[in-house]
Amino acid sequence: MKSPFRPAKPPDPAILDNHRPLIRSLERRGLIRGGLSLGALTMLTGCDVDSSASIDKGLRLISAWNDRVQAALFDPNKLAPTYPRSMVLKPPKFNAYYDITELKPVDGQTWRLELAGLIKDKRPWTAERLATLPQVDMVIRHICVEGWDYIGEWSGPTLRSFLERVGADLTAKYVAFKTADDYPSSIDMATALHPQTLLATQYAGETLADPFGFPLRLRMATKLGYKNPKWITAIEVTNKYPGGYWENLGENWFGGI
Amino acid sequence: MSIDSNDGAPRRLHPLGVRLMHWTNAIAMFVMITSGWGIYDDYVIIPGLHFAQAVRLGSWAVPSLLWHFAGMWLLAVNGLAYLLYGIITGRLRERLLPIRSSEVLQTVRDTLHFRIEHDDLTVYNAVQKILYIVVIVAGISQVVTGLFIWKPVQFSGGVALLGGFQAVRWEHFLGMTVIVGFVVVHVVLSILVPRTLWAMLSGGPRLAPPAVRPPEART
Numbered sequence: 001m002k003s004p005f006r007p008a009k010p011p012d013p014a015i016l017d018n019h020r021p022l023i024r025s026l027e028r029r030g031l032i033r034g035g036l037s038l039g040a041l042t043m044l045t046g047c048d049v050d051s052s053a054s055i056d057k058g059l060r061l062i063s064a065w066n067d068r069v070q071a072a073l074f075d076p077n078k079l080a081p082t083y084p085r086s087m088v089l090k091p092p093k094f095n096a097y098y099d100i101t102e103l104k105p106v107d108g109q110t111w112r113l114e115l116a117g118l119i120k121d122k123r124p125w126t127a128e129r130l131a132t133l134p135q136v137d138m139v140i141r142h143i144c145v146e147g148w149d150y151i152g153e154w155s156g157p158t159l160r161s162f163l164e165r166v167g168a169d170l171t172a173k174y175v176a177f178k179t180a181d182d183y184p185s186s187i188d189m190a191t192a193l194h195p196q197t198l199l200a201t202q203y204a205g206e207t208l209a210d211p212f213g214f215p216l217r218l219r220m221a222t223k224l225g226y227k228n229p230k231w232i233t234a235i236e237v238t239n240k241y242p243g244g245y246w247e248n249l250g251e252n253w254f255g256g257i
Numbered sequence: 258m259s260i261d262s263n264d265g266a267p268r269r270l271h272p273l274g275v276r277l278m279h280w281t282n283a284i285a286m287f288v289m290i291t292s293g294w295g296i297y298d299d300y301v302i303i304p305g306l307h308f309a310q311a312v313r314l315g316s317w318a319v320p321s322l323l324w325h326f327a328g329m330w331l332l333a334v335n336g337l338a339y340l341l342y343g344i345i346t347g348r349l350r351e352r353l354l355p356i357r358s359s360e361v362l363q364t365v366r367d368t369l370h371f372r373i374e375h376d377d378l379t380v381y382n383a384v385q386k387i388l389y390i391v392v393i394v395a396g397i398s399q400v401v402t403g404l405f406i407w408k409p410v411q412f413s414g415g416v417a418l419l420g421g422f423q424a425v426r427w428e429h430f431l432g433m434t435v436i437v438g439f440v441v442v443h444v445v446l447s448i449l450v451p452r453t454l455w456a457m458l459s460g461g462p463r464l465a466p467p468a469v470r471p472p473e474a475r476t
Contacts, residue, residue: 059323066326073411080410081417141422143409146318147300149422222410250319252326257410 056250063252070254076190080221080257083139087151090204094211095144095225096181097245105210106180106231113216117176117236120167127215130201133157133165138196140221143257154219155202160193168237176242177218180231186242187220187227188254196221199232227255270379270461275348278339279457285335286436288314288328289399293433295321302430326407333400340393353386361387378456379464392439395432402429 094100112124137155163170170193176186191197200219201208208214213230220228226246236242247253271279292315294308299318301307315321343349360383368384381389401415405425409416419425447454456462 056320056323059320059327062327062330063323070408073408075411078411081413141409143422144300145322147296147302147426246319250323252322257408 060250063250066252067254070256071188071190074188074190074222074256076194080140080196083141083151085139085153088139088153088204089150091209092142092152092203092212093148093150096230097183098181100211103211104181106214106233108215111215111233113232114178114234115166115236116234117238118169118172119163119235119237122166127201130157130162130199130216133161136195136198138198138219138221140196140219142225144225145251145255152219153204154198154200155205156198156200156216156219158195159197159199159218160195162199163192163237172237173239174237174242176236176238177229177232178234178236179229180233183229183231183245184242185218185227185229185244186247186253187218187223191220191222191256194220194222222256224255224257226251267463267465269463271457272460274342275339276457276460278335278342281331281335282339285328285332286440288324289332290433290437292321292324292328296325297430302426329400329403332396336396336400340397352381353390356383356386378453378461388439388442392436392443395435395439399429399432399436402432 096103108127112126113130114124115122134157135155136158137153139151139153141149142152143149159175163175168175170189172189174186175189175192176184178184187197197218197220200213200217201215203209203212208217213232216232217230218228218232227244244251244253291313295313295315296318298307298313299321310316313321314324340349364382364384402419402425405412405416405419406422406429409422409425416422416425419428447457
């Protein structure tokens with residue numbers, strides 16, 4: 001009996017013949033690619049292989065392991081080299097996940113810094129109040145994960161002095177940031193308490209310009225560029241891993257230098 | 258416990274441990290070089306020099322970085338095991354030393370006359386010895402410069418010693434070109450003298466124990 005699934009009018013077998021070389025080449029290419037990734041993955045993780053998703057999973061597991069190695073390598077007392085003011089690049093380099101033409105400046109008058117999580121005093125802060133904290137100035141090297149670098153001069157209160165003032169739980173694991181440009185970010189507490197981790201409000205002695213994070217951005221001498229969120233609108237102290245914009249796309253979370 | 262158990266029989270040119278480390282290193286180098294090209298392309302050192310997607314590991318910069326910082330463990334752990342093995346068993350000294358200048362000249366002369374026979378696989382000529390030493394030093398240098406690029410603040414003293422952050426990027430890139438150059442020569446020669454390739458798979462000829470000589474040979 002004829003199968004009910006078979007079409008009443010079978011397709012012309014010549015169609016298959018015409019496309020046979022193409023089909024064969026596709027299969028062969030898939031086999032080569034599969035073989036290559038299979039070999040590489042079993043070397044790295046020893047787990048079962050379904051697709052590139054499991055390779056990605058394996059690589060991210062190693063990246064998480066590298067976070068722990070970097071936390072161990074991080075010396076909370078070691079200061080990054082500082083440089084003479086004459087080396088400062090003016091203006092600094094603009095860099096974001098979008099083009100400078102799409103920049104949306106923040107209104108400093110209505111801007112407030114919101115607080116959340118393991119913090120005693122969660123009242124929002126204004127720019128004027130931030131200026132009352134002890135101000136620190138540092139001329140440090142900015143290093144981008146891409147490979148470029150420049151010397152910049154940043155000023156503002158240390159994140160440590162801010163966290164102490166608001167009564168944050170300094171034994172918590174993470175400090176997370178929300179920004180006006182939807183660039184969530186987070187760092188480890190050890191780096192948050194480092195003396196060269198600033199809530200920067202100034203560059204080269206002047207108020208931050210719009211492209212570089214006005215009115216408030218993070219600036220750390222001990223982490224890669226992408227770890228420094230700009231246009232910060234909220235800070236949260238938490239023990240739950242917060243991730244980040246690039247980190248969620250696979251970039252290493254610790255990003256220490 | 259010894260890596261190469263010889264059960265009384267004369268040991269092979271390439272004991273099992275050496276073969277395993279050689280092929281592990283081949284995979285690690287493949288991962289490091291091709292993912293490194295992906296990272297390089299994100300911000301090139303030499304204007305106009307890019308690596309095509311076909312030869313890069315990782316579809317864009319982030320996967321290339323993930324591969325590079327995963328492969329580094331395989332490269333470093335395997336490389337350290339190889340160096341320790343080579344030093345403890347004396348293999349490195351036995352294979353690679355001494356190098357005599359007259360031998361170097363003779364080998365270069367032979368090579369220029371296209372005499373590149375390799376009849377006795379168990380003895381390396383002077384140029385081979387130099388090439389192996391250069392690639393081992395380049396490999397160690399890649400680990401050091403790589404560590405400095407990864408952690409330029411934690412190793413700020415080392416970075417300053419090597420001329421600064423961008424200088425270390427250059428040095429890491431040059432180390433790669435030396436290693437790639439070695440790989441090209443190494444692979445071409447192993448294809449020209451396929452017995453060497455087979456030896457790295459099977460172990461190669463058994464070595465005569467050098468220390469024990471029959472009594473009648475003494476005069």
